[in-house]
Amino acid sequence: MYDIIIVDDEAVIREAILELIDWNSHGFNCVAHCENGIEALELAVKLRPAVVLTDISMPFMDGLEMARRLAEEHPRCRIVFLTGYDDFEYARQAVKLKADDYMMKPITAAELRALLDKIRNELDEERSRLEDMGRLRRQLNESLPLLRERFLERLATSGMSKEEADERLAYFDIGISGTDYIVLAIDPDHFRVHDNADDHELLRFAVYNIVQELAHRQAQSAVFRSREERVMTIVSGVDAGGSGLEERAQQLAEEIREAAETYLDITVTVGIGRKVGDLRELGRSSRDAVTALDYRLLLGNNRVISISDMEGRESARTVDTARWEKKLISGIRTGTEEEVETAISEIFCHLQHVFPAIDRCYIQIQKIILALIQTVVELGGSEADAFGPQANPLTDIYAFTKLGDIEDWLKAASRSAIRSVAAARTDYSHMQMLQAETYIREHYDDPDLSLKMICQHLHMSASYFSLMFKQHTGQTFVEFLTAHRIGKARELLKFSDLKTYEIAEKVGYRDPHYFSMLFKKTTGQTPKEHRQKVTAE
Structure with missing residues (x-):
């Protein structure tokens, strides 16, 4: 139901309009009727009607002046002019004032009803649009934290133009307007054995909150969660040729690591990427941070690892495990668990000693897995018997954070492989002996x-x-x-x-x-x- 005010200096016309129209049936409620523009303006400002149906020529203040002033006080109000003066100048001014309609007296009840229905439909559509916009705005406000995180993730991984980045940084009120940037990647090393999935999510969120709180103490920083459930932090500042920003990043990383261990009773590892001098290069620093994080496989958990330090530590010695792979394959073929486990232990001891680049380390482990799978299949077993029916061992290794855990996992798989080969051999030998019996009976x-x-x-x-x-x-x-x-x-x-x-x-x-x-x-x-x-x- 929409409120409407009737304005006309002739009482007979006002009363006729009021009596001829069943206002409620047309969706309106007539809240007032006035005889001049001054009175109508005061009531319209006070009552805020949806529509004012007004004469143009009235004493004290005519309808055009009232409409002009009402447009300033109540711009959403719709104005419909009724006048007996068929004057083009009035019509022109009415259009200029954005009047919703202009009708000549005498107006019939049917014409007025049709006009009211038209205005009501327009008001309904406008209300619907406003409600939709309001709902969308509420949804936008509710989604802002997630949208902010997705923007930061895109900024730190895929990159975007400087213009777009500056615009959205301002929109989300993110203050990283320095000239140099470093990305940190934070990830829990492991969860407590007795914790369930809900506890894990709660702890991840708690890590995120700790990082937010500690990063907030430093100016020019932003925190978000990646799709891989890591907590990422962008630290920015003006670092013209110095190492102040790197020291800030190192200090923040240590604070995060210590806080997680102290307040959450879990350990986290923090990877620190290289410093970059442009927002568009954040992706490089982000990738470096994640790569640094992966080095906990060789260094162990509960550490702060800078990619710059890892580049310096990489050994120049070749990573060659061929002789141990042969020993591993021999053990699988002969079914000797001790020989297999010794070979695996020596392989991983070598990797720990040589300290290869992390991607080379993974490649070497994948070579060992492929050799194991190939041997098992050649001997009549299957990959699923060794690693499980749904496993993808070449990628499953990325879920481990410690080299020792991969070693234990590979030893368990090798024991399963030996049992699988032994069973396959038994089945095959049984089949051959049945064939031998049949051959004897036939010949x-x-x-x-x-x-x-x-x-x-x-x-x-x-x-x-x-x-x-x-x-x-x-x-x-x-x-x-x-x-x-x-x-x-x-x-x-x-x-x-x-x-x-x-x-x-x-x-x-x-x-x-x-x-x-x-x-x-x-x-x-x-x-x-x-x-x-x-x-x-």
Whole structure:
């Protein structure tokens, strides 16, 4: 419902307008009616109506003057002029005053109703727009902290033009207007074992608050959280050729590290990037800070690590772990856990001693992982058996913050790999022995069937086959073949009228006398005695 004021110096016209219109049905509430411009102006300023329906020609103050003054006092009020003077000059002035409409007297009730409906629709649309804008503004205000962080992250990673950076720094009221900049990257080393996911998030937020509080004490700084959940800090200042800004960054980093350990009972590592002289170079300092942070893999946790220091410490010696990789592969092939774990320990001891650049360190570890995976797959195992079904070991290493943790993880994977290879070998050997049994049953009637023949069929050495076959069946090859042939001979003696020499030939013996001797040795009876016994039963 919108408020409206009627202004006309003729009482009859005012009363007619009031009586002809059902104001509520058209969305209006007539809050006052006046006979001159002075009275109307006072009431309009006081009541703040949405619409003033006014005559132009009135005593003391005409409608045009009232509209001019009302536009200053209540600019959102809509003005509709009603006049009996068909004068172009009045119309021109009304348009100049941005009147919402201009209607000639006498006006009919239908025309006025149509006009009111039109104005009400316009007011509804305007209200809707204002409500939408208000809602958007509230949402913007609620989102400002997140928008500020995303802006800072973009500034410190992707970069942007100086004009855009200055404009948005001013909009978000971020005071880093120095000429030199250094980025710090802060990350918790680990969480307490008994903490759950909620506790982890709370501790991350607590670290963020500590960094904000400590950075706020220093002028020209800004703090934000990256998408990788690190806390990043931009420290700026005027550092013409000196090291004052670097000293400030080092001091702030130490304060952050000590505060986290003291107040949160956790440790954090802080990486410090290089100093840069332009906002557009913040990305380089940010990347340096994250790289410095990664050096805790070699140095350990709870440290402040400057990328400049790491560049100076990098060893010139080559990082070559080939001989230990061979030892590792040999241990996997032979299933010797002790040999494997010794090789891994020596590899990581070498990495710690040589102290390579962090990217070279990761590459070397990835080479070891690839060698392990390749060996396991070649021996019939699988990568999933070693590292888990959903693992991606080449990237999983980046989740570790200590070299020793990767060493332990790789040793556990190697033990799983050995078990996987052993199981694969057992399964394969079992399959081969089943194939051997089948081959014997299908070719037992061949007098030339031999150990050499079956080993050629299975592509196995005689010694390995003999070992595996004895473990599988509990018999040697000759014992198994003889038992099978004698079993077949007993069936023929019972269910056929074949002569002994014929049966001997059918079960793979050329010499019937040798067959008879083996038969008696195996069953305790001659073939003839066995036939008589089974026939009599």
